[in-house]
Amino acid sequence: MVRLRIDPATAYAIFFVLFLYVPVLLIPLFSFNDSTVATFPMKGFTLNGYRGMAADASLINALKNSLMVGIGVSIVSTALGLLAAMGATRYAMPGKSPVMGTIMLPLVVPSLILAIALLVILRQVFDIPLTLWTVAAGHVLVCVPFSMLVLMSRLEGFDKGLEEASNDLGENAWMTFWRVTFPIALPGIIASLLMCFTISFDEFVMAFFLSGTDQTLPVFLYSQLRFPQRLPPTLALGSSILAVSVVIVLVSEWLRRFGVQSNKPGAF
């Protein structure tokens, strides 16, 4: 007798994936809906939301700001993350765990607190005006721990003998870094760059508190959420942001796995 048995765990997994994805997928779904309200039944297919989005000059400006901040933040955070990861994986240091704990602190402290603490020191103590630079500073703070985690997992199990060999063969520390350490860490570095870029590109709270007149894309999006009549271009913008994040995360994850598999330095 053939019985159709559905494993409860599998059934739950299907439910779970639906719970995870359905709410988020509503944004792209309704972005193509020919109506200014997001309700069922849907009215018909349109690209008007996307047209409205592309025609909005302040949106394009916010996109430019977000790209600049994102690229700058990913480079600076990855450089800082790499230095810290190299130090932490290679040397035994007294007091390493409190130092590491402090660097990892932005992972657990609510970003609201980080943002207002930075705001207080910037405005009240140093009287620095709020610009995209202050937003970028806040984003670096959030990105460094992630970058460090990614790069530490890449550098752990790194064969110290390779660097020693390079030194023995007469390379100085700088050239050893570029010819040995850097190529081995490269998949991790690219993964970290991409991850920091997405974090910065999507980050809202820091940008909301630390930006002046120049907005980043999430801050712009937030300002649009208040106007119901602007829902179609806002949904189109939201869908585009989701698409960018998904592509970048998939590439970064693929690179990281690829990097783990080709752990032999000869592979590069």
Place this chain on the structure above:
Amino acid sequence: MAVAEPGQRLGWTASGDQWNRWLRRHEWARGYLLMSPTILVMLAMLVAPIVALVVMSFWTQHVLEIDRTPTLANYWHLIEPAGPDDETAYWLGIPFPFKRAVYIVLLLKSILMSFTATVAVILLAYPMAYFLAFRVKQHKMIWLMAITLPFWTSYLLRVFAWKLMLGFGGVINSGLMKLGLIDQPLEFLLYNPIAVVITLAHAWVAFAILPIYVSLEKIDRSLLEAASDLGDRAITRFFRVTLPLSAPGVIASSLLVFIPTVGDYVTPTLVGGPTGIMIGNSIQSLFGKMNEIPLGSALSLVMMLSVTLIVCLFLWAVGYRKMQRSIA
């Protein structure tokens, strides 16, 4: 490439040479030298701002001017007992005899909402992590990526998605009406604490799966076989072997969700409405339009200290250290 010759050293100053030799002998110094740029940035942008917040919390604001004499006035402001003329505030039927009970009530409410969201996250995440660890045999990486992918997309958009779901004319209401199950839109879906809890749980669940999954994956499968061989049924085996061994992952996940959500700002602002606001909204308005920065600093610190205290009590209560030792 130039081979290092002893002659090159002659160009260096004696002190530079000594410094180099000292560095070579002390491994920790090389480590710290390498980490120093990161440490300096973190000192300037994380430690200094928090110290500034602490200092500020002892100052007082007089309309537009800040008085820098250190006092405990802000902390007293938060816990000052109600005078005989003040009305007693009630929350969940419990009286709060404070002059400005709003802050304490809001803090407790945020902790309760965050706690509920954490419990919901664990209940949702555990079976999924179990499925990933024990049932998925092939393409584990693809499953893991599919589960964690939403966590990397915009938090703001994930919260906004729930506004679309739960709103008065939203997806659930219009869908149910289309199906003829209800005539009137349900008003209790959006703008209340439950909407905040659902949204928080959805936003963090993808992240919470990982620690539980890792701890389940680490369980020695022969222990499970032994339990079965000795006569445990699947359900007893789960409660006697699997669950206790995965407890560290559950604890890590709970903390990963609980600690950052108490001070969340985006979710209560977008889906909370007037009844669903949390302590983050109060802190934001103190720093923003109310311009009470010292009081806001004090409130932020009280929130962080309360969360730290709860976490420490929780870890002590579950005997986390003992658990780690016995598993290792």
